[in-house]
Amino acid sequence: MKNLSFIILVLLVSCTGSHQSKEDQFVQNLLSQMTLEEKVGQLNQRTSQWEMTGPAPESSSDLLEDLKKGNVGSMLNVAGVAETYEAQKIVVENSRLGIPLLFAYDVIHGYQTMMPIPLGESASWNPQLVEESAKAIAEETAAAGVHWTFAPMIDVGRDARWGRVMEGAGEDPFLTSALAVARVKGFQGNDLEETNTIAACAKHFAAYAFAEAGREYNTVEIGDETLHNIVFPPFKATTEAGVATVMNAFNTIQGLPATANSYLQRDLLKGQWNFDGFVVSDWNSIGEIQTHGAASDLKEAAERAIKAGSDMDMEASAYVKYLAELVEQRRVDEALVDDAVRRVLHLKYRMGLFRDPFRYCNEVKEKEVIGSQAIHELSRKVARESMVLLKNEEQLLPLSKDVKSIAVIGPLANDKDVPLGSWRAKAITNSAVSVFEGIQNAVSADVSVQYSKGCNLAINERSFYTELTLSETEQADFNDALDLAKNSEVVVLVIGEDCFQSGEGRSQTDITLKGQQLNLFQAIYEVNKNVVVVLMNGRPVAIPELAQKAPAILETWFAGNQAGHAIADVLFGAYNPSGKLPMTFPRNVGQCPIYYNHKNTGRPNKSDEHVFWSHYTDSPNSPLYPFGYGLSYTTFEYSDLKLNKNEMTTLDSVMVSVKVKNIGERIGEEVVQLYIRDLAATYARPVLELKGFEKIELKAGEEKVLTFSLSAKELGYYLPNGSFQFEKGAFKVFVGTNSQELLEASFIVR
Numbered sequence: 001m002k003n004l005s006f007i008i009l010v011l012l013v014s015c016t017g018s019h020q021s022k023e024d025q026f027v028q029n030l031l032s033q034m035t036l037e038e039k040v041g042q043l044n045q046r047t048s049q050w051e052m053t054g055p056a057p058e059s060s061s062d063l064l065e066d067l068k069k070g071n072v073g074s075m076l077n078v079a080g081v082a083e084t085y086e087a088q089k090i091v092v093e094n095s096r097l098g099i100p101l102l103f104a105y106d107v108i109h110g111y112q113t114m115m116p117i118p119l120g121e122s123a124s125w126n127p128q129l130v131e132e133s134a135k136a137i138a139e140e141t142a143a144a145g146v147h148w149t150f151a152p153m154i155d156v157g158r159d160a161r162w163g164r165v166m167e168g169a170g171e172d173p174f175l176t177s178a179l180a181v182a183r184v185k186g187f188q189g190n191d192l193e194e195t196n197t198i199a200a201c202a203k204h205f206a207a208y209a210f211a212e213a214g215r216e217y218n219t220v221e222i223g224d225e226t227l228h229n230i231v232f233p234p235f236k237a238t239t240e241a242g243v244a245t246v247m248n249a250f251n252t253i254q255g256l257p258a259t260a261n262s263y264l265q266r267d268l269l270k271g272q273w274n275f276d277g278f279v280v281s282d283w284n285s286i287g288e289i290q291t292h293g294a295a296s297d298l299k300e301a302a303e304r305a306i307k308a309g310s311d312m313d314m315e316a317s318a319y320v321k322y323l324a325e326l327v328e329q330r331r332v333d334e335a336l337v338d339d340a341v342r343r344v345l346h347l348k349y350r351m352g353l354f355r356d357p358f359r360y361c362n363e364v365k366e367k368e369v370i371g372s373q374a375i376h377e378l379s380r381k382v383a384r385e386s387m388v389l390l391k392n393e394e395q396l397l398p399l400s401k402d403v404k405s406i407a408v409i410g411p412l413a414n415d416k417d418v419p420l421g422s423w424r425a426k427a428i429t430n431s432a433v434s435v436f437e438g439i440q441n442a443v444s445a446d447v448s449v450q451y452s453k454g455c456n457l458a459i460n461e462r463s464f465y466t467e468l469t470l471s472e473t474e475q476a477d478f479n480d481a482l483d484l485a486k487n488s489e490v491v492v493l494v495i496g497e498d499c500f501q502s503g504e505g506r507s508q509t510d511i512t513l514k515g516q517q518l519n520l521f522q523a524i525y526e527v528n529k530n531v532v533v534v535l536m537n538g539r540p541v542a543i544p545e546l547a548q549k550a551p552a553i554l555e556t557w558f559a560g561n562q563a564g565h566a567i568a569d570v571l572f573g574a575y576n577p578s579g580k581l582p583m584t585f586p587r588n589v590g591q592c593p594i595y596y597n598h599k600n601t602g603r604p605n606k607s608d609e610h611v612f613w614s615h616y617t618d619s620p621n622s623p624l625y626p627f628g629y630g631l632s633y634t635t636f637e638y639s640d641l642k643l644n645k646n647e648m649t650t651l652d653s654v655m656v657s658v659k660v661k662n663i664g665e666r667i668g669e670e671v672v673q674l675y676i677r678d679l680a681a682t683y684a685r686p687v688l689e690l691k692g693f694e695k696i697e698l699k700a701g702e703e704k705v706l707t708f709s710l711s712a713k714e715l716g717y718y719l720p721n722g723s724f725q726f727e728k729g730a731f732k733v734f735v736g737t738n739s740q741e742l743l744e745a746s747f748i749v750r
Contacts, residue, residue: 019187026354027345029096036324038097039341041071043312044320045104045280048077052086058513064157070095071320072251073344074148074312075101079111079426084145085361092357100348100357107149107198108167108423111140111700113375113561114432117538118152119480120170120386120557123579126695127182129572129617132392133382135184136375139196143369144426145360147201150247152183154234155204159593160586161214163506166538166558167423168209170582171595171627173230175692177237185245192244193352195360202238203247203611204282206264207231211251214592216507220251225683227253228718230597232268239273244347246279248310250288257292259285262299265309268722278311278343287316298322303331311340376562383559383566388579389631390535390553397532397552398573398633399490403450407488408436409524410495411457411517412536418457421558422503431561435494435534438564442572450488454481454524458515459498470516478516482523490530492571493521499558502538511589512542525549534567540585547624555579578669578695580630580738584623589617596739597629597686628673628690628738634664640674641735641743647750650726651712654747658735660696661703669697675734675742676715681727685717688739708735715749 006733031039049060056064056614066072067090078087088515092098109115115133124130134152141149156173157165169176180202189197207227211218222231235246246269249258258264259281271273289301302318303326313319326332352359369375389397399406412418412435419432436451443449454477470478485491495517500506504684512518522545525531532552546553554577556567569575586594601614615621637660644655660672674692678685691714694706710733716726728749 009731010170011721020496023346023349027342028351030345031342033097034341036327036334038070038231039337040319040323041066041069041654042073042099042341042344043066043323043337044072044317045074045076045312045314046072047315048075051084052078064090066093066320068094070097070099072101074104075100076104076314078103079105079144079146081145081361081363081366085358088357088361099345099493100353102148102344102348102353103146104148104150105146105425106151106423107141107425108151108153108561109138109323109421110379110560111135111144111146111426112426112428112429113140113363113379114420114424115379116383116386116426116557116559117166117423118168119166119170119538119582120559122175122179122582123383123388123555123557124382124385125175125580125582125693126385127178129382129385130179131182131186133378133423134183135189136378138187138189138198140370140375141198142196142360143362143366145366146198147353147360148201148245149187150201150203151187152180152200153203154180154238155207155209156230156234157209157583158595159209159214160511160583161507161542161589162211163216163502163511163539164209164504164507165583166421166502171584172582172690173233175582175693177234179297180234180238181241184238184241188242188244192347192350195362198345199244199351200238201245201247201280202235202243204249204258204270205235205246205279206249206258208249208251208258213505216505222253222254224720224722225718228720235269236273239269239275243611246275246277246573247282248279248285250282250285250428252292252294257285257289257294259310260289260294260304260308261265262308265312270309272722276343277347278313278340279309281310282315283314284723286310286313286318298327302326306332306336306340311343379573380562380566380569381562383562384569384575386557386579387567387570387577388555388558388578388581388629390555390625390629391547391550392631392633393551395634395740396490396530397554397571399532400569401572403447403489404444405488406439406450406485407452407491408439408449408451408484408494409491410493411453411455412496413453413492413494414451418536419559419563420501420561421499422506427561433562433564435564435567437491438566438568439492439571440618441565442568442574448486448488452481453477454520455516457517459501460514464492474516478520478523481520482527485524485528488528490532491524492532492534493524494534494536495521496536496541497538499538509589511539511586511592518545521546521550532571540583542586542624544586544587544624573666576633576666576668577630578632578671580671581625582627584627585625587619587624590616592622594623597689599684600687626738626740628671629740630671632664632668632670632736634662634666634668636668636670636698636737637661637663638736641707641745643733643747645747647748649750650712650728653709656708656733656735656745657705657712658743659703659705660697662700665700667697667699669695670737671695672706673736673738675739676710677732677734678715678717678727679730680731681717681729682725683717683719688734690739
């Protein structure tokens with residue numbers, strides 16, 4: 001730290017005025033001392049090439065030299081106090097100005113202790129819980145010496161084929177916005193200088209989830225109206241919430257790579273929305289500008305990216321190779337470089353790294369925080385609130401305490417790794433509680449709980465290949481499961497996806513159950529009708545056969561470290577399921593993309609006279625399970641939907657009230673959902689739009705009146721040019737338990 005302490009002392013002494021002006025002056029003073037090469041270095045993010053606690057191999061000498069020169073501003077995939085300390089030490093003790101590194105890591109739903117995957121967590125419809133989860137994740141991450149996570153992913157996703165839907169909050173911009181803000185608040189807290197917080201990153205800007213055919217990294221063709229009303233709202237919300245960074249996207253939009261899109265990054269994000277953080281590219285997305293065919297070489301790609309507003313280059317090495325040269329050739333104004341560097345330095349200042357570059361490096365804290373009992377207890381709490389009861393005929397669930405024998409069957413029934421999910425950071429392999437273990441722990445010693453695998457978890461074989469030949473071992477497993485099912489009171493069948501069937505690069509054309517899983521269900525159902533299907537998956541799956549036959553279906557997603565205990569909590573009624581689907585479940589893949597907030601067509605209604613209306617000839621239009629759907633062990637009755645007025649002005653608001661009563665025999669939680677429809681606007685509006693929700697708990701027999709407010713903010717929409725418009729006319733308002741079971745009222749805007 002030979003140069004850093006002196007520079008900091010001089011700069012701090014020279015700073016006067018408010019806290020903000022001190023920060024500004026500090027950054028400006030430091031920037032004025034930097035060479036062009038050092039400035040470019042701050043915009044260069046590199047991944048780890050060796051264990052930082054050991055000597056650098058010859059093959060990594062270039063990275064070591066860049067670190068010593070201060071030509072690296074951030075590193076990713078360096079985690080753990082020992083690792084981050086050594087990497088930081090290389091920089092602050094050898095570089096001329098000793099500007100500390102930012103350490104980044106893909107902490108998506110946990111650092112070592114896994115929470116449910118984000119799509120599952122979003123099924124809780126509970127922003128407070130989501131914020132609590134993100135806060136705990138931040139504490140574990142920060143304790144490992146990491147400053148910055150590449151989360152939350154807030155791409156609104158409508159296509160279940162796209163593997164990264166597991167990483168987001170589903171298909172709706174209103175729900176996604178609410179949960180995105182909660183995650184940012186949880187990660188960043190009230191002050192980034194606190195060492196139990198980390199910088200968040202809203203990604204991917206923009207329209208990444210609209211990849212054609214749901215295929216990862218594919219081209220995006222999307223209208224401006226959809227961009228402004230569906231894609232942009234979560235990003236605008238997180239910007240207003242103070243998100244520290246934004247990541248751009250791999251895809252093109254109307255032929256222009258997002259990383260080279262100045263409208264997205266300069267005009268909208270940094271201009272209209274006044275975003276004061278910095279934009280980081282996705283992995284080599286600057287280099288991929290050339291691959292897209294929008295630059296002749298890497299040098300031109302660097303030029304296009306910096307001009308468009310991409311501040312930090314992740315792993316393309318485009319800036320460190322060419323940006324100084326571009327400035328010297330006057331192809332790039334150095335003011336653009338200064339602006340980008342200033343943004344990076346501001347974050348480092350706000351995190352207190354100039355005051356103490358090693359302030360996150362506390363080995364005692366690392367041991368105390370990571371994997372603590374408290375975070376595991378929270379993981380269990382979040383997991384059970386994320387689960388969605390899809391079906392429960394004849395109240396098969398919750399399972400009776402008097403049951404004497406339970407068969408726990410399926411390729412995922414005793415799996416301790418798959419529940420951890422994809423994007424698992426530093427999770428310990430096979431550290432999850434399996435469903436078999438959870439059920440064993442939940443019942444008394446008098447209950448017989450036995451396990452059988454039944455079949456393998458094939459990830460490539462389509463379920464309709466019923467003629468698949470089983471090996472001798474596989475046939476024995478299948479027969480063993482049937483024998484166990486025959487001799488048990490109830491079967492808990494745990495099936496679904498491998499956790500690496502979803503996630504980045506895991507798009508699929510077939511979203512049914514793979515291999516022999518469906519055949520296993522059908523065979524078991526023939527010998528024992530008391531089958532509870534427990535699903536584990538990272539996307540909506542097409543399960544029409546299960547929906548038709550299975551008496552009970554519980555969607556558990558990939559629920560994290562405490563999956564087995566949380567699932568058992570729900571199965572035996574220790575927790576009454578309250579989750580609601582954040583994404584529509586299709587009947588078949590041919591319906592994809594399918595989403596509730598679609599626009600009407602000119603021919604939406606069935607005709608008995610001809611076939612010329614918007615439909616399929618081989619499948620209903622309706623989903624298998626709609627957005628917002630989820631059952632409970634109790635029943636909620638909705639009544640007395642009232643508006644405080646039937647007419648309002650564009651400057652006014654209307655209050656919507658509804659009575660919700662628990663008419664069942666158990667305490668339960670319900671997500672009350674409010675939707676609107678603008679019946680006649682300049683641009684056609686969706687048939688439904690979520691504009692409010694509230695999760696409430698009601699005891700048996702208890703009732704509550706909820707009130708929502710609708711004003712221009714909820715009733716208006718964005719025109720294709722990005723301007724917000726609230727138009728006069730007729731509106732409908734709907735309140736109910738999901739996007740299909742709704743009470744309805746109307747009002748007029750004069």
